[in-house]
Amino acid sequence: MKDNRxxxxxxxxxxxxxxxxxxxxxxxxxxxxxxxxGVAVTIAGFYFNITATEWMLQTMCIGLVMAIEGANTAIEKICDFIHPDFNRKIGFIKDIASGAVFFAALAAIVVGTIIYYPRIAAFF
Known part of the structure; x- marks a missing residue:
């Protein structure tokens, strides 16, 4: 009998x-x-017919930002649970988690600009 656990x-x-x-x-x-x-840039990707490499980079950026944002949310919820009142150390922890989201979002903006700026500029 096979173990399906x-x-x-x-x-x-x-x-x-x-x-x-x-x-x-x-x-x-x-x-x-x-x-x-993420949905908006996915629609833009279909509209502008981006390359397979651009799709991979865009998908990685969307996933990275969403994952880091989720981790940031979890950290904030844990901090609020542990210490619901204002606390300088908890604030510091939450700021660092938020900073991680900022770095991921900044990288995504750079990638998005590299992918879409030339295509959008071609309209003007």
Whole structure:
């Protein structure tokens, strides 16, 4: 008899991940903004017929920003749970997590500019 615990465990894990992603997209405003921007640049990618390499870079940037934003949200929730009142050290931790999102978003903006600026400039 085959042991299916591994497969069942992986299915359960993916289910929790999908539920977590849905919670992020449906309840956190920062994720909603990032998700909307991801959809917008995906539509732009089809409109401007970007190359396979550009699709890979764009997809990686969207995933990176969303993942870091999700981690930032989790860090903020943990901090608020541990210490709901204002605390300088908690504020410092939250600022660092937010800074990580800033770096990811900045990189995504640079990649997006490299991909789309020449195409948009060609219209003018």
């Amino acid at each position: 591994f497969v069942k465990g992986r299915i359960k894990s993916v289910t929790y991940s999908v539920i977590g992603a849905w919670k992020l997209v449906s309840s956190e405003h920062s994720i909603m903004v990032q998700f909307s921007l």
